Amino acid sequence: MKPKENTFTLTFLGGAGTVTGSKILIETPQKKVLIDCGLFQGLKELRKHNWEDFPIDPSSIDELILTHAHLDHCGYIPLLVKKGFKGSIHCTYPSKELAEIILLDSAKIQEEDAERASRYNYSKHSKPEPLYKIADVVIAMKQFVPHDLHEWIIVDENIKFQLLNAGHILGSSFVDLRVHDKKIVFSGDIGRKDPMLMYPPAKIEDADYIVLESTYGDRVHEIADVKSELLKVINETYQNRGVLMIPSFAVERTQELIYLLYQLRLEDKLPKIPIYLDSPMGIHSSNVYNSYQDWQNISHYELSNMYSDVIFISNFEQSKATVADKHPKIILAGSGMMEGGRILHYMNQHIENEKNTLLFVGFQGEGTRGRAILEGSPEIKFFGEYRQVNCQIRSISSLSAHADQGEMLDWLRNFKKAPTKIFLNHGEPHQTDALRAKIEFEFDWSIEIPKLNQQYTLT
Numbered sequence: 001m002k003p004k005e006n007t008f009t010l011t012f013l014g015g016a017g018t019v020t021g022s023k024i025l026i027e028t029p030q031k032k033v034l035i036d037c038g039l040f041q042g043l044k045e046l047r048k049h050n051w052e053d054f055p056i057d058p059s060s061i062d063e064l065i066l067t068h069a070h071l072d073h074c075g076y077i078p079l080l081v082k083k084g085f086k087g088s089i090h091c092t093y094p095s096k097e098l099a100e101i102i103l104l105d106s107a108k109i110q111e112e113d114a115e116r117a118s119r120y121n122y123s124k125h126s127k128p129e130p131l132y133k134i135a136d137v138v139i140a141m142k143q144f145v146p147h148d149l150h151e152w153i154i155v156d157e158n159i160k161f162q163l164l165n166a167g168h169i170l171g172s173s174f175v176d177l178r179v180h181d182k183k184i185v186f187s188g189d190i191g192r193k194d195p196m197l198m199y200p201p202a203k204i205e206d207a208d209y210i211v212l213e214s215t216y217g218d219r220v221h222e223i224a225d226v227k228s229e230l231l232k233v234i235n236e237t238y239q240n241r242g243v244l245m246i247p248s249f250a251v252e253r254t255q256e257l258i259y260l261l262y263q264l265r266l267e268d269k270l271p272k273i274p275i276y277l278d279s280p281m282g283i284h285s286s287n288v289y290n291s292y293q294d295w296q297n298i299s300h301y302e303l304s305n306m307y308s309d310v311i312f313i314s315n316f317e318q319s320k321a322t323v324a325d326k327h328p329k330i331i332l333a334g335s336g337m338m339e340g341g342r343i344l345h346y347m348n349q350h351i352e353n354e355k356n357t358l359l360f361v362g363f364q365g366e367g368t369r370g371r372a373i374l375e376g377s378p379e380i381k382f383f384g385e386y387r388q389v390n391c392q393i394r395s396i397s398s399l400s401a402h403a404d405q406g407e408m409l410d411w412l413r414n415f416k417k418a419p420t421k422i423f424l425n426h427g428e429p430h431q432t433d434a435l436r437a438k439i440e441f442e443f444d445w446s447i448e449i450p451k452l453n454q455q456y457t458l459t
């Protein structure tokens with residue numbers, strides 16, 4: 001049934017009950033606007049949604065607004081375009097550049113996985129196909145329309161929006177969407193109160209509706225001296241004469257780690273040990289970071305010098321040689337949850353030796369190799385074969401790019417009056433529920449926790 005005049009609907013097509021697959025549809029009688037278009041990741045039951053028919057006809061969607069370039073927010077875009085979406089994809093300038101890198105990498109990994117699966121025949125499908133290919137990404141990129149923060153974009157006489165800094169990764173934004181006379185704020189992913197590289201998230205004072213992520217809704221990040229923790233793990237591995245492997249998200253986390261290593265080097269605290277960035281995506285992203293210095297909260301001098309001690313691995317031969325080399329070193333490689341990328345080759349080579357260390361520096365989604373190892377799995381499968389997890393496992397959890405429970409509550413305290421409703425999405429159920437309890441206790445606001453494909457009619 002079509003909504004009446006001045007009412008509109010909000011439908012959660014992803015990122016409900018999970019941290020992946022973010023997609024929220026706003027529909028008036030005239031327009032359909034989708035906010036984020038992420039890939040479901042992790043558990044098989046989640047990933048299977050990527051292969052299902054899209055719940056509505058993609059050609060009926062008018063506009064897409066992208067909060068930031070992470071795969072769980074943008075990874076389905078090439079498929080949406082392939083299925084008929086013809087509208088503009090609005091985001092910030094850095095988001096467009098980062099999304100291109102991330103989507104190309106995603107397509108490449110999918111093509112390689114499908115190819116490898118068919119070669120070694122360890123797929124259950126008769127002919128493994130990628131979800132989308134590099135060519136699909138190239139087509140989708142033509143629909144991107146980049147914007148500055150605070151620029152108003154008019155969709156029609158009833159809908160307009162602006163993007164505001166979310167402080168999560170380079171270019172990340174909240175969406176301040178106006179539908180008729182209502183203001184709806186979508187957090188996308190909300191950054192830390194005091195991010196390492198970005199400016200803090202914009203403070204918003206009013207909204208009729210808020211859609212807030214809850215990735216770390218149950219957690220308070222330790223107040224830790226991240227730099228000292230990192231140094232401790234480096235020294236430990238160096239004393240063991242081992243290899244330190246850091247599966248790192250190419251965007252933000254890699255640049256943060258390089259910034260920390262740069263500071264440790266400046267303070268003359270690092271042992272003489274080479275640092276490699278073996279991640280084509282990490283290298284490309286770092287170049288984007290360099291071209292958007294004004295979007296970052298550190299000095300141009302530091303931004304221009306922080307990469308000088310890092311060896312960028314630019315070709316496969318160099319990567320193969322570095323994988324085989326057992327001398328002490330620090331390796332930053334993707335992917336961050338070890339679901340693909342060059343980190344798998346390092347793990348395959350070094351995971352069974354207890355001299356080596358695997359250091360987690362980011363969120364590990366349910367069902368990923370990273371989560372399994374972090375939770376103590378004694379063996380793990382790479383390239384169709386099991387390997388014993390004998391290396392040292394360490395984790396620095398406070399390096400998150402997501403606000404924790406306290407920081408989200410703090411951000412909500414900026415609102416001068418209660419919204420009509422706050423929707424909590426983008427969290428596993430226990431995380432979302434913990435945040436719900438806290439918000440209920442402190443603010444007494446009306447809270448909804450949407451389920452997948454749940455629709456709300458709002459006025």
Ligand SMILES: [Zn+2]
Nearest residue numbers: 068070168189
């Ligand atoms: Zn994100």
